[in-house]
Amino acid sequence: MKETLVRFSVAIGGELLRLFDDYRERHRYPNRSEAVRGLMRSALIDEAVCDEETDAMGVVTLIYDHHSSRISKRLTDIQHEHLEMVVTTTHVHLDAARCLEVILLRGKAAAVRNLSDDLIGTKGVETGRLVLAAASAVVDGQGHAHGHGHAHPHPH
Template sequence: MKEPLVRFSVAIGGELLRRFDEYRERHRYPNRSEAVRGLMRAALIDEAVDDAAADAMGVVTLIYDHHAPRIAKRLTDVQHDHLDMVLTTTHVHLDHARCLEVILLRGRAAQVRRLADDLIGTKGVETGRLVLASAAPITEGHGHPHPHGHDHPHAH
């Protein structure tokens, strides 16, 4: 069941409003409300994945020279050591020497970060980046798991 929208006011002006409107246009939000909702979701996702125990999805992008000694084997070995977290890998040839690898990970946020650091820090990787997202809905419930799988309302 979809909850009804609630209107609330925000007083803003000057340079901050001008820059916010530029942001909204640049990111193609149709109106200010959609832009505010987008920023709120992004803030809640950032907060959720700050919790080391949160269920998280990670997208790791790596660029490396495939001529670097044993780079492909090292990256594969790291992934094989974490089969429970590696969901899929996509490999793209960028040019004659360089490859892009995109690896989808799922696990506790701290574990995903650690594995991403291991991949990015592999000798021969030119650049690497991790993007984290919450694997749990950010707008449902009250934001933390219960150890025995139960859920109940309570104040925080």
């Protein structure tokens, strides 16, 4: 069943409107409504993954010098200690010395953050970053918010 769209107005102007329109164009939203919906979804996802018990997906990116003392083995050992959370790993050679490793993790948000911190904090890692997202829909395609304490199916 398709939800009815509700129109509401937002009064903004000046610099905030100019910055918002620039944002909309940079991110290629076709109109302001789509941009507002995108920002709302993003805020709801950010809020959902603040809950330590939320099922989450994490993308960890690491850059390191593979000549650094046993770093590859240390990173592999950490991942082997958490096989239930490691979905996949991709390793790319950036140049003669440096490597990029991308590790996809799945688990409770707190556990994903902890494992990510262990990987990023490994001696020899030059830089690391975690991008965290809710593993299940926070807002489905019908605009219905999830994460409200119970699960239920939706006809689509």
